[in-house]
Amino acid sequence: MTAGESALRDVxxxxxxxxxxxxxxAREAMVAGQRMPVETKSSDTDVVTAxxxxxxxxxxxxxxxxxxGEAVLGEEGGGAEGSGGEGEGDGVTWVVDPIDGTVNFLYGSPVFAVSVAAQVAGRSVAGAVVEPASGRVWTAVRGQGAWLDGRPLRVSAPARLEVTLLSTGFSYLSERRARQARVIEGLLSRVRDVRRGGSGALDLCAVGAGWTDAYFEHGLNRWDWAAGALVAAEAGAVVSLPGDDPGLxxxxxxxxxxxxAAPLRDLLAAHGAKDV
Structure with missing residues (x-):
């Protein structure tokens, strides 16, 4: 690990x-009865809180x-702007999701996280995903590995699709959610089971830890996957990001x-993943 990569991970x-x-x-204050302003974004189910x-x-x-002076791209504040207002350019861009899994946060489920990644030329080189409820810290550095609370991570090795535990997620838009459900329906008889956690960052980290065998979802934004996908990839997962595989x-x-990875990718394609 170079000193520069280590510094980015540490930040x-x-x-x-x-x-x-x-x-x-803030979550503890909500449990104690304090009210919180809640707004919506792309649909009535796509929420953002104070x-x-x-x-x-x-x-x-x-x-x-x-x-x-380094650029920042965030879910709520947009991006990518450095302190001087410049675009992200060729240097480091910080890609941040202040709460990945806001609906879970709002309902009191512990499955939400803060995600921070450093990217160069659109690819993540270092990142961290922190779970507020548990305190778990997931980290990764490109080419150097991934860790959970300092313990090295390695993906699972299911023998075949039939014993594969798949996680996924769904759009906030009801029409697209229905199309996504039809793809998953085609997989249900071919895999062990399907999970839906509600945080793309944590779903990707779970693949890296071997807690699930695979994860697939349409419609993630850059801040959703920037750190978690690096954790999965550095733990040994086969990873493709938006734009990498038009067949999906x-x-x-x-x-x-x-x-x-290969038979699952082919099965998703055969059930119309690219048309979702």
């Missing part, structure tokens, strides 16, 4: 942990202090254990 962890503490404290915005504001402020759809994210 990602630091700001993600600080934001996770803010999010955790805590999302406060978390991203904290991350942007800390990145400006720790890595001045132009906005498909795919991560799978190598032993079943």
């Amino acid at each position: 990602a962890v630091k700001v993600a942990e600080e934001a996770a503490e803010l999010v955790r404290n 805590v999302d915005r406060a978390s991203e504001d904290l991350i942007r402020r800390r990145l400006a202090e720790l890595r001045p 759809g132009t906005d498909a994210t795919f991560a799978a254990a190598p032993s079943i």
Whole structure:
């Protein structure tokens, strides 16, 4: 690991942990009865809270202090702007999701995370995913590996599709959700089971840890996968990102254990994944 890569990883962890503490404290205040402003974005089910915005504001402020002048792309604040307002260019761009799994956060489910990744030329080189509820910290550095709380990660090795545990997610738009469901319906008799966690970042990390064997979803944004996909890839998963595999759809994210990656990819394609 180079000193530069180590520094990027350390910054990602630091700001993600600080934001996770803010999010955790806000969730505890909600449990205690404090109300929170909630708005919607692309649909009535696509929500954003005041805590999302406060978390991203904290991350942007800390990145400006720790890595001045570097571009930031965030789910709530847009991007990619450095402290001087410049575009992301060829340098480091920080890609942040202040709460990945906002609906889970709002309902009290613990399955949500803060995701911070450093990218160069659109590809992640270092990142961290922090779970506020559990305190778990997932990290990765390109070419150097992935870790959960400092423990090296390695993907699973299912022998065949029939014993593959697949995770997925669905669009906030009901029409697209129905099309996605039809693809999954075609897979149900061919895999062990299907999970839907509600956080793309944590679903990707779970593949890296071997907690699931594969993950597939349409419609993720860059901040959803920037850190989690690096964790999966550095743990040994076969990963394709939006735009990498038109046969699965132009906005498909795919991560799978190598032993079943090819047949799973072909099965998804055969059931119309590219048309979702």
